Amino acid sequence: MNDYEWIKKILQKIKERKPLIHHLTNYVVMNDSANITLAIGALPIMALEEVELDDITNMASAVLLNIGTLKQDEINHMLVAGKYANFKNLPLILDPVGAGASKFRTRTAKNLLQNLKISIIKGNSFEIATLIDLPAEGIGVDATPSNKNYANIAKEAAKKYRAIVLVTGEKDFVSDGDKVFEIEGGSSLMSKVTGCGCMLGSIVASFAAIESDNLLMASLGASIFFKSVGKVAEQRSSLPGSFRNNLIDSAYLIANDEEKLNAIWREEK
Template identity: 90%
Template sequence: MDNYDWIKKILQKIKERKPLIHHITNYVAMNDSANVTLAIGALPIMALEEVELDDITNMASAVLLNIGTLKQDEINHMLLAGKYANFKNIPLILDPVGAGASKFRTRTAKNLLKTLKISIIKGNSFEISTLIDLPAEGIGVDAISSNKNYANIAKEAAKKYKSIVLVTGEKDFVSDGERVFEIEGGSFLMSKVTGCGCMLGSIVACFAAIERENLLIASLGASIFFKSVGKLAEQRSTLPGSFRNSLIDSAYLISNDEEKLNAIWREKNDPVC
């Protein structure tokens, strides 16, 4: 992969097709998720009422389930929307936010994976480790896996659930159960702003809406793209509050300014397989 023309083509198709991304997501980052989806040219919708889930999911090009502010009735909505997505063969992305932080979240994430055909699982090392019953340490949603072999965590989770797995962190790891890609980049400030992972989940869904037949490419492209967004955002702002806004601005700039896109990607290393 000596250039990123393939990512440019995905971004161009997103702007041309304007895929509708159905989010059942957490209240903390809902607005940022919607804005970053719009910034790269897709259309967000957040439908939580059971009576409209069928209609909304049928219109969607991808469905994102995020358990960050989980409630019991929301689980039923996720199961229904997921079943509709599976029936229509629509990419279904799971962000198991905080899996491992409580028995409720862990049980819910595993039940969604057992009941639904999840196309892509995106989470940090703690969350993904929890899903494959590996030990983890720390408190809350920012805990980390005790196993530092994140590439292996991604690979084993992908094998177990027959999904593409994206393990996020200082480095991201993307696996289809056989291959593992390591992606560097981003900014340390991404760990200082809530919702960065949720924004990445939205971008993964946008890319999956375009690359439905190659979800490994969709996940890899979304990771590379968002790492680049973080890097540009840090160049534009070095404080957490303004950095949050800069992330959305940078997603828009990289998506629409090919010169800026080329300049920042010239400085990146290719993903390591």
């Protein structure tokens, strides 16, 4: 897999097929999520009204649930959209933002996992550890799991929920409950910008829309790609504000420039 030709093929198929990604996501990063989806060639839609969820999901190629700005009515909408996605056998991605920071968020994330067939769970180490009831250290969303074996956290969560799990951080870990992949790279500035994880969620959903029969490879490819995006964005800017904009520019640039991709991955070998 060192040449990453398979990732290039996924990106090419995204541009050709233009899959519609239905986001039920938080309003803090909705615009960034939409723009990075467009940047790689997929189409975003953010439909939240229950009366149209059936129609929108019927057109979608993947559905992303993100609990970042959680309200009770949105939980109901996520359950409805998720059930439509399950009925259509669409990839259903959960981003349990802030799980563990409050009982409400933790309960909501677990409720979605219990009532829906989630295909991919993407979250930071604290969020994923919370889903498998591991203790944490620290306060709120800045907490970290007491167990620092993030590869094992990904593996155990994947086993428990029978889903692909992507644990994000300085290093990402992707597991199907059996195999675990470790992905390095990216930029330290990614931790200084709100919504980087949410943007990755959009990329995961876009990759999953194309590779619905191999969600492990879709998640792994999305992680590798976004790490490369972060690296290029940092080369273009060293400050958080401009770095945020450059994430979207860099996603567009390397998704549409095979030579740029080749150069990046040659440096990483």
